[in-house]
Amino acid sequence: MKGKVNRVVLVGTGFVGSSYAFAMLNQRVTEELVLVDLNKEKSEGDAMDLNHGMPFAPSPTKIWFGSYADCKDADLVVLCAGANQKPGETRLDLVEKNTRIFKGIVEQVMGSGFDGIFLVATNPVDILTYAVWKFSGLPKERVIGSGTILDTARLRFLLGDYFNVDTRNVHAYIIGEHGDTELPVWSHADIGGKPILDIMAEKDEYKVEDLQGIFTNVRDAAYHIIQRKGATYYGIAMGLVRLTKAILHNENSILTVSAYLDGEYGQSDIYIGVPAIVNRDGIREVLELILNESEQKQFAHSVDVLKEIKDPFFNGQ
Numbered sequence: 001m002k003g004k005v006n007r008v009v010l011v012g013t014g015f016v017g018s019s020y021a022f023a024m025l026n027q028r029v030t031e032e033l034v035l036v037d038l039n040k041e042k043s044e045g046d047a048m049d050l051n052h053g054m055p056f057a058p059s060p061t062k063i064w065f066g067s068y069a070d071c072k073d074a075d076l077v078v079l080c081a082g083a084n085q086k087p088g089e090t091r092l093d094l095v096e097k098n099t100r101i102f103k104g105i106v107e108q109v110m111g112s113g114f115d116g117i118f119l120v121a122t123n124p125v126d127i128l129t130y131a132v133w134k135f136s137g138l139p140k141e142r143v144i145g146s147g148t149i150l151d152t153a154r155l156r157f158l159l160g161d162y163f164n165v166d167t168r169n170v171h172a173y174i175i176g177e178h179g180d181t182e183l184p185v186w187s188h189a190d191i192g193g194k195p196i197l198d199i200m201a202e203k204d205e206y207k208v209e210d211l212q213g214i215f216t217n218v219r220d221a222a223y224h225i226i227q228r229k230g231a232t233y234y235g236i237a238m239g240l241v242r243l244t245k246a247i248l249h250n251e252n253s254i255l256t257v258s259a260y261l262d263g264e265y266g267q268s269d270i271y272i273g274v275p276a277i278v279n280r281d282g283i284r285e286v287l288e289l290i291l292n293e294s295e296q297k298q299f300a301h302s303v304d305v306l307k308e309i310k311d312p313f314f315n316g317q
């Protein structure tokens with residue numbers, strides 16, 4: 001199933017895909033990176049441009065503009081192809097168009113004889129990850145969505161800023177839909193092992209109501225960025241590289257990804273953002289947090305909203 005070197009095929013070299021490729025080149029992640037896109041000229045140009053940075057990279061990565069045939073020996077196929085949100089659009093508005101695009105892409109990837117892991121970033125990511133699982137016929141563990149990895153990163157950044165501590169010492173999750181119904185898990189948020197709610201209770205300078213403002217900024221970050229520059233890509237690109245490392249380097253890292261639930265959190269037949277252990281086999285295990293009542297309700301609502309969109313597409317398939 002796998003060659004001697006790690007090969008990643010990236011499908012979709014737009015804003016997100018090309019940023020991912022650039023971040024990959026700079027982080028010593030894989031030996032081979034293949035670029036595929038409907039817009040062949042763009043993809044070919046990207047491969048040339050990236051290769052010209054190779055003398056400055058930490059280690060060599062063989063990068064080329066390729067085709068679906070290259071997926072046969074790939075360990076990981078990363079999907080960033082499809083439409084992005086225009087100002088005012090929600091992620092869920094993209095579902096019809098991108099599901100159609102994904103059917104064609106996944107058929108071509110599987111037609112190559114691919115037997116690795118899919119990593120999905122295209123929106124609405126939870127539903128498209130489900131679509132890839134259905135279209136590919138691969139085990140659920142080997143189809144992973146970027147889920148709320150970016151939202152969690154946004155939350156950690158903003159909390160680090162608020163408390164003036166290194167964001168890497170902030171441990172807090174956003175779970176649920178990568179979209180408007182996502183939620184923060186304040187009941188499990190800590191800084192260096194100390195619960196955030198305890199830290200806030202001890203010092204007058206912190207106000208619990210500020211947490212709502214921080215969360216709103218996280219939830220609406222994509223709208224704010226798209227309004228200003230038309231798309232978001234650096235944050236997700238780095239999140240995708242983090243996930244690629246966790247997979248290819250067999251890290252057993254806990255990251256908030258879109259994972260298939262089969263009874264966890266009392267839910268089933270849904271891909272949604274939850275913390276999960278990620279390694280060379282894909283999703284090793286979903287981490288089931290004990291949520292408080294309010295968090296449970298919000299999570300169930302997020303599942304319901306996704307199912308309302310997903311079920312008409314996939315029931316009976």
Ligand SMILES: NC(=O)C1=CN([C@@H]2O[C@H](COP(=O)(O)OP(=O)(O)OC[C@H]3O[C@@H](n4cnc5c(N)ncnc54)[C@H](O)[C@@H]3O)[C@@H](O)[C@H]2O)C=CC1
Nearest residue numbers: 012013014015016037038039081082083084121122123236
């Ligand atoms: N999961 C996350 O956290 C995030 C997801 N996204 C999503 O990523 C996706 C891509 O966004 P951008 O890169 O900004 O869009 P973009 O429009 O810059 O790039 C999309 C690329 O897909 C290619 N493409 C379209 N149809 C194709 C097909 N059938 N086969 C191969 N390639 C095809 C296009 O030629 C284009 O190069 C969007 O759905 C966006 O919403 C964006 C940011 C964060």
Ligand SMILES: CC(=O)C(=O)O
Nearest residue numbers: 091123150221222232
């Ligand atoms: C576009 C998108 O999904 C994000 O930046 O969160």
